[in-house]
Amino acid sequence: MAEFSTPTTAQEFAENFAQLKPLMNRTEALYESSRCLFCFDAPCIQACPSGIDIPQFIRQINSGNVTGSARTIYEANYFGNACGKVCPTEVLCEGACVYNLQDVKPIEIGRLQSYATTAAIKENKKLFGPGPANGRRVAVIGAGPAGISAACELRSLGYEVTVFEAKAQPSGLTVYGVAPYKITNEEALAEMAYLQGQFGYEVRYHAPITGRANLAALEAEYDAIFLGIGLGKTSALGLPGEDKINCVGAVEFIEELRMRQAEMQVGRTVIVLGGGNTAMDAASEAARLGAETVLLAYRRGKEEMGAYEFEYSLAKGVGVKGLFNVAPLEIVGDDYVAGVRFIRTAVVDGRVQEVPGTEFVQPCDMVIKATGQAKQTHFLHHIPGLELDNRGRIVADAMGQTTNPQYFTSGDARNGGAEVVNAAAEAKVAARGIYAYLSQ
Structure with a gap:
């Protein structure tokens, strides 16, 4: 039984794909910003690739200066709103929060960032403009x-x-x-x-x-x-049968999902090849589209996946199952995908080796290749x-x-x-x- 029913309307799609970091209201933002210790050395700033002055923008939210907070964010990062939602804050700014050392929930920096920038966008606050024309x-x-x-x-x-x-x-x-x-x-x-x-x-x-x-x-x-x-586009694996119908790249799968949403079709049993963050997204999305079974197949062990731990937990939370230490040999079926022929692997001295005599076919009707982009x-x-x-x-x-x-x-x-x-x-x-x- 699938964790999610197949969405057929925009409302059902929105419910299946409910936001992980929903927008805060004013009360939530004031409470969360009041928790910040405004650290002098601010390890959260050091962990942010764009160097946003995080204690400053949080203090501005707490003092009611939400427009000033948005300016602080955008001065460092023009994708300030998007990054508040899509950044892996769990391993960047929030992962560096000193509260982690006390087993206390870190400040929800990403959601506070989205709160301030969303207000500026909705009110169309004029924060910046072009400089004097230089003729170039x-x-x-x-x-x-x-x-x-x-x-x-x-x-x-x-x-x-x-x-x-x-x-x-x-x-x-x-x-x-x-x-x-x-x-x-x-x-x-x-x-x-x-x-x-x-x-x-x-x-x-x-x-x-x-x-x-x-x-x-x-x-x-x-x-x-x-x-x-x-x-x-998604890199080709060079496997026999890779051109079969319903064998798709993860990048192309996610793009089609973003564009078509509730009109998107997914297999009943889906195998996702890969162990990175894109693989986790594709697997979780397939489950949310109503796939009955989603298997994440990776050639190494679970602990060696490149994905962030929270991304794998998110996929597991929607019913995705792992199939580890297996390498794909062939996409089987006639015109359509019918399964993947795997061989079991072992990691010896850091290198993946196939184990002779361990081949098997895992049935499925869709394969998503999350194997990197060319x-x-x-x-x-x-x-x-x-x-x-x-x-x-x-x-x-x-x-x-x-x-x-x-x-x-x-x-x-x-x-x-x-x-x-x-x-x-x-x-x-x-x-x-x-x-x-x-x-x-």
Whole structure:
């Protein structure tokens, strides 16, 4: 019996995907902010990749200065609202809270952050604006956390900015790749509209930059180009039967779920291949869509998974079961997925080894591959002089400047895949790098 019934309406979908960090009301925010000790050395600040002055914004909430609190947050992180919801606060700021040392629940920093920024967005508070025009133009490729954060910072420095986005909406993975129980489409897009209204950058949708001709046109028209392209589609495993119907990539599965919601179809028995945070999201989402059985299959042991512990607990909490020390050999079935042929594994001296004679078929009618995303190396090879490392990541200096000096970058294309907050923080630095480069 499935933990969740299959949602058929928007209301049922919202109930199945209820927010993990619901918005606080004023009373909750005042109470929670009053618990903060306002530590002098503030380990929560050190744990935040964007360096938000957390004690300061919490104190401002507690004193009734919610607008000032939102300003403090946004000055450090342009994705302040989204990060309050989607950041793994359990292992970042909240994980560093000194209350953890006393076995006391840490301050709910993420929810307080969302409380302050949501108020600013709903009231359309004018907190920022573009700097004096300097006559220079910058193109931004990609309207995800890196691209939009770079656009905001560049506009504050007086640059004219045009963002080129291949898809129909901004926000990148915040809209297309994050589990719906972490942030809704409406919340993510509201922040994007707010930021564009504050800074006044242009976004061109359905405007993919795909080849040398497109890049050459940008190089001629703009003084600098920022690459916020992120990662590509789910990496192929190279397994026989991987092309069968109902064998899908986790990235594509989550994007379709975010766009179609209650119209999304899921198998009755789903196997998710992988042990990272995306695998946990995909497994939990499949369960919330009404799958009767969801199995999480990983080639190592449970303790060796790359996912955060709280993400695995979340998946288990909705009925997901683990299948560990197994490696997939083949997706079986005719046209449609009918199962996965596995072989049992053992980890010897840190290396995964297959155990001969232990093959078995696990029946299922859907396979979700959460096996990482491919780098967009084919596109990047169109940029003259751009160097990639041996893992396909863009090589850049501390200020985000690549080996082609006209190009700067941050986010997943550079770091190989991290959190929204990392992309937002790195993009501010890269925007400052563009300022230094064009000011020479």
